[in-house]
Amino acid sequence: MLATVNAATLHGVCGHLVRVEVHVANGLPAFTVVGLPDASCREARDRVRAALVSSGLSWPARRITVNLAPTGIPKAGSVLDLAMAVGLLVACEEIEPESIADLAFLGELGLDGSIRPVSGVLPLVDAVEAFGVVVAPGNQSEASLIATQRVLGVGDLRTLVRALRQEAPWPAPEVVPTRAEPVEGPDLSDVRGQRIVRFALEVAAAGAHHILLVGPPGSGKSMLARRLPGVLPDLDPADALEATRIRSAAGEDLPPGGLNLRPPWRAPHHGSSAAALVGGGSRTMRPGEVSLAHGGVLFLDELGEFAPSVLDMLRQPLEDGTVRVSRSGGFAEYPARVLLIAAMNPCPCGGSAAPGGCRCPAAVRARYVRRISGPLLDRFDLRVGVHRPEPSDLLSGEAGESTAEVASRIRLARRRAADRGVRANSELSSRALEAAAPLAPRAVRLLEAELHAGRLSARGLQRVRAVALTMSDLAGRDVPLDSDLVDTALGLRIDPFRSEGFDVR
Amino acid sequence: MSGEERSEPDRDRIHDAYVAALLGLPGMGPARARSLLVDRSPLEVWRGIARGRVPKETEALLGARRSEVIGGWRAAAAVIDPERLLVRMEEMGMRVSRPGQAGYPTQLVEDPDPPVAFFTVGTDLLVGGLPRVAVVGTRRCSGYGTDVAIQLGRDLAAAGVVVVSGLALGIDAAAHGGALAVTDGAPPLGVVGTGLDVVYPAANRALWRRVASTGQLVSEMPPGAGPTRWCFPARNRIIAALAHVLVVVESHAGGGSMHTVTAALERDRPILAVPGPIRSPASEGSNRLLAEGAAPACGVDDVICALSLVGQSPGSATPREVPSPVDLPGVPADPVDGTVLEAMGWSPISPDALAERCRLGPVELGAAVARLRRSGLVIETRGFLERRSGSVG
Numbered sequence: 001m002l003a004t005v006n007a008a009t010l011h012g013v014c015g016h017l018v019r020v021e022v023h024v025a026n027g028l029p030a031f032t033v034v035g036l037p038d039a040s041c042r043e044a045r046d047r048v049r050a051a052l053v054s055s056g057l058s059w060p061a062r063r064i065t066v067n068l069a070p071t072g073i074p075k076a077g078s079v080l081d082l083a084m085a086v087g088l089l090v091a092c093e094e095i096e097p098e099s100i101a102d103l104a105f106l107g108e109l110g111l112d113g114s115i116r117p118v119s120g121v122l123p124l125v126d127a128v129e130a131f132g133v134v135v136a137p138g139n140q141s142e143a144s145l146i147a148t149q150r151v152l153g154v155g156d157l158r159t160l161v162r163a164l165r166q167e168a169p170w171p172a173p174e175v176v177p178t179r180a181e182p183v184e185g186p187d188l189s190d191v192r193g194q195r196i197v198r199f200a201l202e203v204a205a206a207g208a209h210h211i212l213l214v215g216p217p218g219s220g221k222s223m224l225a226r227r228l229p230g231v232l233p234d235l236d237p238a239d240a241l242e243a244t245r246i247r248s249a250a251g252e253d254l255p256p257g258g259l260n261l262r263p264p265w266r267a268p269h270h271g272s273s274a275a276a277l278v279g280g281g282s283r284t285m286r287p288g289e290v291s292l293a294h295g296g297v298l299f300l301d302e303l304g305e306f307a308p309s310v311l312d313m314l315r316q317p318l319e320d321g322t323v324r325v326s327r328s329g330g331f332a333e334y335p336a337r338v339l340l341i342a343a344m345n346p347c348p349c350g351g352s353a354a355p356g357g358c359r360c361p362a363a364v365r366a367r368y369v370r371r372i373s374g375p376l377l378d379r380f381d382l383r384v385g386v387h388r389p390e391p392s393d394l395l396s397g398e399a400g401e402s403t404a405e406v407a408s409r410i411r412l413a414r415r416r417a418a419d420r421g422v423r424a425n426s427e428l429s430s431r432a433l434e435a436a437a438p439l440a441p442r443a444v445r446l447l448e449a450e451l452h453a454g455r456l457s458a459r460g461l462q463r464v465r466a467v468a469l470t471m472s473d474l475a476g477r478d479v480p481l482d483s484d485l486v487d488t489a490l491g492l493r494i495d496p497f498r499s500e501g502f503d504v505r
Numbered sequence: 506m507s508g509e510e511r512s513e514p515d516r517d518r519i520h521d522a523y524v525a526a527l528l529g530l531p532g533m534g535p536a537r538a539r540s541l542l543v544d545r546s547p548l549e550v551w552r553g554i555a556r557g558r559v560p561k562e563t564e565a566l567l568g569a570r571r572s573e574v575i576g577g578w579r580a581a582a583a584v585i586d587p588e589r590l591l592v593r594m595e596e597m598g599m600r601v602s603r604p605g606q607a608g609y610p611t612q613l614v615e616d617p618d619p620p621v622a623f624f625t626v627g628t629d630l631l632v633g634g635l636p637r638v639a640v641v642g643t644r645r646c647s648g649y650g651t652d653v654a655i656q657l658g659r660d661l662a663a664a665g666v667v668v669v670s671g672l673a674l675g676i677d678a679a680a681h682g683g684a685l686a687v688t689d690g691a692p693p694l695g696v697v698g699t700g701l702d703v704v705y706p707a708a709n710r711a712l713w714r715r716v717a718s719t720g721q722l723v724s725e726m727p728p729g730a731g732p733t734r735w736c737f738p739a740r741n742r743i744i745a746a747l748a749h750v751l752v753v754v755e756s757h758a759g760g761g762s763m764h765t766v767t768a769a770l771e772r773d774r775p776i777l778a779v780p781g782p783i784r785s786p787a788s789e790g791s792n793r794l795l796a797e798g799a800a801p802a803c804g805v806d807d808v809i810c811a812l813s814l815v816g817q818s819p820g821s822a823t824p825r826e827v828p829s830p831v832d833l834p835g836v837p838a839d840p841v842d843g844t845v846l847e848a849m850g851w852s853p854i855s856p857d858a859l860a861e862r863c864r865l866g867p868v869e870l871g872a873a874v875a876r877l878r879r880s881g882l883v884i885e886t887r888g889f890l891e892r893r894s895g896s897v898g
């Protein structure tokens with residue numbers, strides 16, 4: 001007797017349809033799982049047996065073979081438990097084959113027969129071709145986010161069997177909250193002084209320009225960075241779904257409303273490995289931090305302490321917006337469009353950045369800075385120094401603008417970018433930029449001088465132009481871009497490690 | 506070869522070469538060299554070392570690792586050819602003077618820790634009657650320190666005072682840069698810690714060459730000697746010994762300039778310090794000197810006054826008007842720039858604090874700062890902005 005059940009497995013952030021074939025034949029009692037199951041998948045044998053027995057169902061003392069088709073793809077995890085159990089019941093003629101024909105089953109079994117939630121249910125549901133999907137109640141709201149199918153949440157195997165035999169109705173779905181209240185993050189009004197850095201953050205958020213903050217410890221770099229996601233607009237539906245899908249695939253908790261509507265915020269530790277940052281892993285591939293931050297903010301604190309090789313892995317994702325990880329078991333492609341904000345000290349001593357305030361010899365400082373490769377540094381459209389605020393600002397300075405005020409300006413700027421057909425100005429191609437951001441004659445002369453002096457590369461020129469355009473959008477000004485915008489954009493692109501100074505030669 | 510058969514000046518040159526060779530041995534400092542050369546000619550000592558023999562008093566100085574050191578000397582002596590060294594010194598136009606010889610500076614004769622030889626190139630500034638002022642300070646200086654050092658160097662040279670400095674980065678370089686900016690001022694005197702043919706730091710190569718061609722470079726290290734940990738404090742004592750007055754422009758609390766100050770105190774040289782902002786780390790040491798009794802140096806007049814107190818008067822009584830070495834416009838073109846400059850003050854300021862002070866929008870301020878930087882009135886150092894003075898002094 002043979003039964004075929006629909007299920008799915010996770011590969012990268014994508015689900016793949018899996019047909020679980022269960023064959024029960026005469027012979028010595030055995031239970032074999034074939035079709036590239038990994039260790040946790042093979043352990044399903046014991047969970048399925050215990051679950052069936054605990055649910056008061058019979059266990060056939062016969063030769064059971066389970067095949068997971070297509071057999072070429074490695075299957076990981078416990079998501080196929082439920083499908084195997086159902087297949088076995090059909091093969092043993094406990095359930096009619098017709099009753100499961102239009103259904104798919106995604107869930108892990110407990111030894112007591114309970115059906116448990118699995119991670120990545122969103123992409124899994126997306127992959128199955130069936131009229132309805134049976135999942136654990138804990139997965140129901142997540143599965144319902146995109147499902148064109150009917151999502152059935154069932155708590156245990158006994159209830160499922162009764163529903164399939166049409167002895168009892170399907171359990172009522174849990175009440176899903178329609179939309180979660182936005183979580184209140186830290187507010188920008190807490191920041192005293194720091195006008196230029198705040199402005200740079202605003203420009204970064206409005207144009208999705210990567211930003212590097214350089215300053216001594218205690219200058220408020222992390223505090224400022226944490227306030228960046230708050231000013232970003234909500235994700236559009238497609239992005240929200242994609243962000244949710246990645247989170248789901250990584251097995252992370254979803255926000256209460258289900259969909260990931262707010263831009264994500266990820267701050268990996270500087271000890272992170274390359275696989276943790278860009279994704280991968282040896283057998284089961286997992287999205288990295290840069291993908292988990294997709295559509296939102298990736299914050300790299302202490303940039304200088306990250307392994308240089310790990311940092312350079314970020315260059316390609318930052319450029320393309322996707323990560324492609326290849327392993328012997330196949331490859332996975334993860335979306336990775338992030339707004340990168342990084343913070344670092346100007347030198348290892350952590351002293352004041354004020355002239356004469358650092359105790360590091362020039363060679364030590366140079367070595368510290370060399371950890372950040374030139375091409376990576378070049379990816380930062382905005383590079384600003386953060387300085388410890390003046391005592392007078394801390395004590396009597398008036399509160400700065402609130403997150404809400406800044407966010408409203410950013411929404412307007414993003415709307416202008418949307419008119420140009422992109423989400424934000426940093427995505428403009430050089431040709432589109434040429435059309436969208438004409439330069440006033442004075443600004444042209446200025447940039448020519450910078451190019452001739454060798455202070456600006458061709459790529460840098462494009463970035464400066466895009467930043468100037470974002471500033472113009474924020475101020476509600478019209479093109480052509482005048483020299484003051486270009487000057488300010490150049491001023492927010494400092495080389496924070498070099499001193500201009502006066503050299504006597 | 507036997508030096509005994511040569512004529513008197515020739516023999517002197519040969520001895521010079523052997524002194525240079527001795528000083529070039531590994532681990533050879535002024536004290537060890539002095540003990541070797543007591544009542545012995547350099548040639549004798551060299552021959553002894555080549556056979557692994559050193560005088561008793563030197564052995565006593567060497568301590569526990571003496572056989573190791575002497576072995577090292579012996580090995581090096583087998584490789585070094587004093588004759589070749591002599592040729593090299595003559596090519597460079599380098600002169601050597603040893604204690605007891607005519608060219609040896611009188612200040613060093615009575616010094617508690619005199620060099621055993623004194624290598625020099627350029628015009629001899631130590632025999633003329635020109636007063637000498639050491640202008641020293643930190644390598645990690647602020648724009649303020651650079652400005653003041655340039656100003657002092659320039660005004661002192663214009664007043665006919667030899668500016669003595671260590672040719673390090675920062676204040677030292679700025680002081681000499683200022684002195685060289687005066688067309689017919691007093692020539693500068695550079696005291697260096699390496700051999701005269703080893704330019705250190707390399708960034709100062711051009712300055713080094715200019716000082717050597719217009720003024721004088723001196724060192725107690727033989728040709729070929731590279732920088733070591735101890736050679737800079739040792740150089741500082743020579744700066745203190747050769748100068749009549751010491752001016753510290755900017756120094757950190759534990760900075761190298763403090764060695765020069767200690768050496769100057771041992772030699773009874775008057776010490777002046779340039780007052781700096783109390784919040785500037787680069788002025789911490791110099792301000793402490795003021796608190797401890799150093800005279801303030803607020804301009805060239807203070808320094809000249811201190812010189813006259815030790816019986817030195819510069820060639821020209823009043824400093825002449827000289828053009829600024831930095832060519833800066835007096836007033837900025839744009840009125841907004843004037844406001845920004847006004848708000849900036851004279852200490853390094855972060856753009857954030859500047860924005861707070863002058864109440865301008867970020868774009869307006871960014872444009873103004875860019876204009877000011879282009880005109881040279883403002884410089885940026887590691888993210889900080891600092892005003893440069895157009896007409897210093």
